[in-house]
Amino acid sequence: QVHLVESGGGVVQPGGSLRLSCAASGFTFSRFGMHWVRQAPDKGPEWLTFIENHGGVQYYADSVKGRFIVSRDNSKSTLYLQMYSLRPEDTAVYYCATWNRSGSSALYYYYIDVWGKGTTVTVSS
């Protein structure tokens, strides 16, 4: 059973830094791309970043490009999100999620699949 547990959230001052972790279990972590998604209070989810299974390719939303860095350690089955220059608008619950696929070689469907329970980041002075 796929299990994702985020950690590292907390209260940080504007301009500060924080590193989030996502511990994965129940599947072969190194075979799957991973996402970070956040959700501000009473708002819809906002996609932040994707990293492919071996870490060689990353994509970022414009809102975090240049401030956030995604990485992974497949030997530890752990995903990371290093956040710099944090702003009040970065306040949210941060989720990690798996990138999965279904289908056959003729046609694969890709989708964000299993999510963790999230960790809360509050940026406030």
Add this chain to the structure above:
Amino acid sequence: EIVLTQSPGTLSLSPGERASLSCRASQSVSSDFLTWYQQRPGQAPRLLIYGAARRATGIPDRFSGSGSGTDFALTISRLEPEDFAVYFCLHNGGSLWTFGQGTKVEI
């Protein structure tokens, strides 16, 4: 950048009724890359539908997805008490993923 607009913002219905949710894209997108999620209060989103019309594992058949081009829909044929939640659509643009703002289905 593709924008997904969901409507209505809130849907007030009773158990047993049919719910029809809309997700409209700002430009034509492949249905292969359209996904729906359910989010109950205090929980993470849960995958319902991928490829616009394919139910994820374990999702009851009262949930169905349809659509193509710019117009997509999620239908819940007969609402169960546990279906009262917020529903989001998501588009995978290859290197950019975009969520709709959500539709709340309330009693």
